[in-house]
Amino acid sequence: xxxxxLFFTEVTLAxxxxxxxxxxxxxxxxxxxxxxxxxxxxxxxxxxxxGYLFFTFAxxxxxxxxxxxxxxxxxxxxxGAIVERGLxxxxxxxxxxSVFMVTVGLxxxxxxxVEAFWGTDPKSLPNFIANTxxxxxxxxxxxxxxxxxxxxxxxxxxxxxxxRFWRGGVALRATxxxxxxxxxxxxxxxxxxxxxWIIGCATAAGAGVLLGAIGGISPVMGVFGLSALVVVIVGxxxxxxxxxxxxxxxxVIQAWVSSFLGGEYxxxxxxxxxxxxxxxxxxxxxxxxxxERL
Amino acid sequence: xxxxxxxxxxxxxVNNIEVIYNHVILVLKGVSLxxxxxxxxxxxxxxxxxxxxxxxxxSGLLKSERGEVTKGQILYxxxxxxxxxxxxxxxxxxxxxxxxxxxxxHLTVEENLLTGSYTGNSRAQVAEDLExxxxxxxxxxxxxxxxxxxxxxxxxxxxxxxxALMSRPETVLLDEPSMGLAPQLVEQIFExxxxxxxxxxxxxxxxxQNTNVALRYAHTGYILExxxxxxxxxxQELRENxxxxxxxxxxxxxxxxxxxxxxxxxxxxxxxx
Numbered sequence: 001x002x003x004x005x006l007f008f009t010e011v012t013l014a015x016x017x018x019x020x021x022x023x024x025x026x027x028x029x030x031x032x033x034x035x036x037x038x039x040x041x042x043x044x045x046x047x048x049x050x051g052y053l054f055f056t057f058a059x060x061x062x063x064x065x066x067x068x069x070x071x072x073x074x075x076x077x078x079x080g081a082i083v084e085r086g087l088x089x090x091x092x093x094x095x096x097x098s099v100f101m102v103t104v105g106l107x108x109x110x111x112x113x114v115e116a117f118w119g120t121d122p123k124s125l126p127n128f129i130a131n132t133x134x135x136x137x138x139x140x141x142x143x144x145x146x147x148x149x150x151x152x153x154x155x156x157x158x159x160x161x162x163x164r165f166w167r168g169g170v171a172l173r174a175t176x177x178x179x180x181x182x183x184x185x186x187x188x189x190x191x192x193x194x195x196x197w198i199i200g201c202a203t204a205a206g207a208g209v210l211l212g213a214i215g216g217i218s219p220v221m222g223v224f225g226l227s228a229l230v231v232v233i234v235g236x237x238x239x240x241x242x243x244x245x246x247x248x249x250x251x252v253i254q255a256w257v258s259s260f261l262g263g264e265y266x267x268x269x270x271x272x273x274x275x276x277x278x279x280x281x282x283x284x285x286x287x288x289x290x291x292e293r294l
Numbered sequence: 295x296x297x298x299x300x301x302x303x304x305x306x307x308v309n310n311i312e313v314i315y316n317h318v319i320l321v322l323k324g325v326s327l328x329x330x331x332x333x334x335x336x337x338x339x340x341x342x343x344x345x346x347x348x349x350x351x352x353s354g355l356l357k358s359e360r361g362e363v364t365k366g367q368i369l370y371x372x373x374x375x376x377x378x379x380x381x382x383x384x385x386x387x388x389x390x391x392x393x394x395x396x397x398x399x400h401l402t403v404e405e406n407l408l409t410g411s412y413t414g415n416s417r418a419q420v421a422e423d424l425e426x427x428x429x430x431x432x433x434x435x436x437x438x439x440x441x442x443x444x445x446x447x448x449x450x451x452x453x454x455x456x457x458a459l460m461s462r463p464e465t466v467l468l469d470e471p472s473m474g475l476a477p478q479l480v481e482q483i484f485e486x487x488x489x490x491x492x493x494x495x496x497x498x499x500x501x502x503q504n505t506n507v508a509l510r511y512a513h514t515g516y517i518l519e520x521x522x523x524x525x526x527x528x529x530q531e532l533r534e535n536x537x538x539x540x541x542x543x544x545x546x547x548x549x550x551x552x553x554x555x556x557x558x559x560x561x562x563x564x565x566x567x
Contacts, residue, residue, distance in 0.1 A: 092358060167408075170401065170405050170408050170409055171409060171412055173398070173400070173401060173405075174398045174401060174405075174406075174409040177398040177399060177400050177401060178396050178397075178398055178399075179358070180355065180358060180359075180392065180396065181392060181396035181397070181398065182398075182409065183355060183358055183379075183380045183381070184353060184355055184380055184389070184390045184391075184392050184396070185384070185389070185409045185410050185412070185457060185458070185461070186380065186381050186383075186384025186385065186389060186410070186412055186413055186461050187381065187409060187412055188381045188412075189358075189381070190379075191381075288400055
């Protein structure tokens with residue numbers, strides 16, 4: 001294999017890895033949107049909170065990673081449950097934009113709380129994934145990125161299967177399609193809301209731990225969620241498959257752009273893709289056609 | 295001829311309820327009705343009379359539309375429903391088929407029907423119920439794999455009623471089943487309602503603008519006007535009442551007449567003193 005091709009392969013593999021993390025974060029947006037028709041902008045901050053929770057459990061309480069990881073994910077889920085119960089459910093029947101604004105506010109509050117508790121300095125998570133690289137043929141991949149990739153694709157795969165075959169999956173899709181009608185059919189709509197928020201926030205927290213393991217944690221790491229939001233809009237707000245495909249694609253594109261064109265091009269191209277998608281397919285690549293346009 | 299008679303037992307009782315939307319808009323100004331078990335009761339009246347609101351107050355759907363029952367009470371089998379949400383009520387046997395059908399457009403017809411089965415039935419029971427619904431609505435069996443959004447209005451109405459039947463209801467609140475359907479289809483839907491009522495003993499309370507059809511299939515009826523019950527009686531009494539004949543059926547002593555002439559709306563007497 002010549003060097004150019006090898007470099008290209010390595011960049012692509014790294015892109016797939018970060019793309020998988022984007023996809024996992026996008027999944028958090030999609031799960032909540034799919035059931036509740038709310039774009040929860042605070043997903044980014046819950047992702048960050050997940051990283052900090054893991055930090056606290058693993059570094060401060062020195063739990064092993066297999067103890068700290070589930071606790072961080074559960075913590076994210078608990079935050080989701082509290083937020084849904086305390087802030088979102090009272091907004092039932094309000095316009096989507098009001099609920100959206102609540103999540104924007106919530107994001108800022110979470111950033112503030114994290115800064116108050118843990119300070120504003122970036123921190124690195126204890127190493128729980130070995131630093132030894134993995135080789136595919138001659139191509140080198142960081143083990144952390146590989147682990148993140150596998151974790152993300154497995155989680156998304158599980159959700160895809162659940163939505164297709166589990167009986168409750170129909171209830172979720174029904175709730176997403178028409179809340180009032182689902183309510184009238186005897187589907188426990190508030191229950192569906194809770195579950196979507198808990199699972200969505202738990203997923204975001206898990207993604208935060210993986211992201212923190214690769215790049216460290218800081219109060220501003222929620223910016224990563226903004227890229228994930230691009231994935232969600234490109235892939236389709238209510239499409240799990242869109243989150244997966246969109247996430248991987250955007251990850252690879254960002255890796256190519258930053259390696260071959262330079263880091264300064266990443267943001268313009270990422271958001272250029274966003275604008276282009278909104279012009280051509282406002283409902284995203286895989287989204288349901290009649291859904292709200294953002 | 296299948297025709298169940300309503301029993302003397304009252305399954306649902308609405309006592310003088312007042313409903314306010316958004317804390318300010320008074321929609322129902324004291325509506326009372328009793329629904330006999332096993333009967334078909336029609337709720338008649340023009341647009342904005344309060345028919346849908348009454349049904350939503352009973353099924354608990356008002357709460358998600360910023361509506362509130364501020365006075366009076368609703369008793370289902372003697373139990374006050376004020377603090378029950380729609381899912382509780384469906385488990386107790388009351389289910390509403392909403393106006394405008396509200397099928398889940400992106401789900402197939404069969405998936406739509408399955409959404410009515412979240413009342414804790416086993417898989418075998420669900421399969422049995424599905425079979426029952428397909429027997430009442432053979433058309434749905436043919437379209438079971440189609441996305442509901444791509445089926446016709448009549449099929450969607452059947453789907454919505456079938457979905458409600460999947461919950462094994464005791465009482466179905468049917469809001470405007472004739473909306474946007476061809477007269478022939480309306481008859482067909484009402485025939486099925488009558489059949490379900492007779493065979494399964496399901497009680498129906500239906501809100502309907504099509505007074506003529508509704509009074510042919512219902513046993514008893516209530517007429518609502520601007521949030522109040524102005525008349526009640528058996529279907530036959532209502533059909534023969536000269537005011538109903540004139541204002542709702544377009545007939546008068548001079549024979550059938552155009553609604554344009556009725557617009558003068560000269561009331562012979564106040565219905566509600």
